[in-house]
Amino acid sequence: xxxxxxxxILLKLSGEALMGDDAYGxxxxxxxxxxxxxxxxxxxxxxxxxxxxxGNIFRGVAPAAEGMDRATADYMGMLATVMNAMxxxxxxxxxxLNARVQSALSIEQVAEPYIRGxxxxxxxxxxxxxxxxxxxxxxxxxxxxAALRGMEINAEIVIKATKVDGxxxxxxxxxxxxxxxxxxxFDEAITKNxxxxxxxxxxxxxxxxxxxxxxxxxxxxxxxxxxxxxDEGTMVLP
Ligand SMILES: Nc1ncnc2c1ncn2[C@@H]1O[C@H](COP(=O)(O)OP(=O)(O)O)[C@@H](O)[C@H]1O
Ligand SMILES: O=c1ccn([C@@H]2O[C@H](COP(=O)(O)OP(=O)(O)O)[C@@H](O)[C@H]2O)c(=O)[nH]1
Numbered sequence: 001x002x003x004x005x006x007x008x009i010l011l012k013l014s015g016e017a018l019m020g021d022d023a024y025g026x027x028x029x030x031x032x033x034x035x036x037x038x039x040x041x042x043x044x045x046x047x048x049x050x051x052x053x054x055g056n057i058f059r060g061v062a063p064a065a066e067g068m069d070r071a072t073a074d075y076m077g078m079l080a081t082v083m084n085a086m087x088x089x090x091x092x093x094x095x096x097l098n099a100r101v102q103s104a105l106s107i108e109q110v111a112e113p114y115i116r117g118x119x120x121x122x123x124x125x126x127x128x129x130x131x132x133x134x135x136x137x138x139x140x141x142x143x144x145x146a147a148l149r150g151m152e153i154n155a156e157i158v159i160k161a162t163k164v165d166g167x168x169x170x171x172x173x174x175x176x177x178x179x180x181x182x183x184x185x186f187d188e189a190i191t192k193n194x195x196x197x198x199x200x201x202x203x204x205x206x207x208x209x210x211x212x213x214x215x216x217x218x219x220x221x222x223x224x225x226x227x228x229x230x231d232e233g234t235m236v237l238p
Pocket of ligand 2: 056
């Protein structure tokens with residue numbers, strides 16, 4: 001059997017991916033399936049750190065957030081990611097995966113603070129580390145948090161699990177003619193404003209030469225294929 005292409009990865013899970021077919025919140029069957037796919041790659045010996053989004057919960061409160069001060073809304077969004085991180089940790093525990101949550105905002109009764117050295121140690125011990133609260137700063141996204149934490153923990157790749165199966169020439173949700181790239185350079189993704197990841201995240205990864213893989217969370221077995229270096233989704237490369 002061939003070996004995984006990566007030893008350490010940073011997996012960005014979209015909050016909305018946890019909704020399944022629900023309107024918002026966390027869908028039990030969906031989260032269980034996602035963690036079992038993560039377990040498959042952990043069982044291959046891959047060290048996995050996760051940055052989780054918050055769109056599934058924040059969308060539910062979005063009407064209330066309308067007209068709100070942006071920074072306040074962003075802090076609420078970050079707290080939503082902490083809830084997802086806890087749900088993810090719990091779901092991992094249920095299938096025998098040992099996971100730790102670290103939060104970029106201090107809420108020590110709930111989660112330990114982000115400490116880089118400790119996160120790396122956990123990874124070396126074979127535990128999954130889930131980073132909650134994004135970067136801890138308003139006006140950023142969890143995609144940027146994924147790029148940042150990916151660099152900090154020396155991940156070999158940032159893998160974005162999202163609602164579409166790669167980077168397209170245009171938004172495939174609105175343009176049925178859009179074509180998927182197998183690979184694309186950072187410069188092209190940034191200048192063409194392809195949206196699948198925000199420009200701050202793309203620029204950070206470009207400058208540190210940290211590749212990004214974009215694949216669909218809805219496609220069973222896709223994560224493992226990416227890990228095995230097989231052709232799946234889109235690779236964004238320097
Ligand atoms: N060029 C493109 N290629 C792929 N997806 C795109 C593109 N432009 C816009 N999108 C949209 O970007 C979405 C993924 O980005 P985002 O909303 O940041 O996801 P996430 O919640 O997973 O972080 C997709 O659902 C897709 O509809
Ligand atoms: O470093 C960060 C990360 C996230 N957020 C807030 O948290 C929300 C949830 O994150 P995101 O939208 O990236 O989640 P996803 O789309 O992946 O579910 C964002 O909309 C922001 O309001 C933030 O302010 N700073």
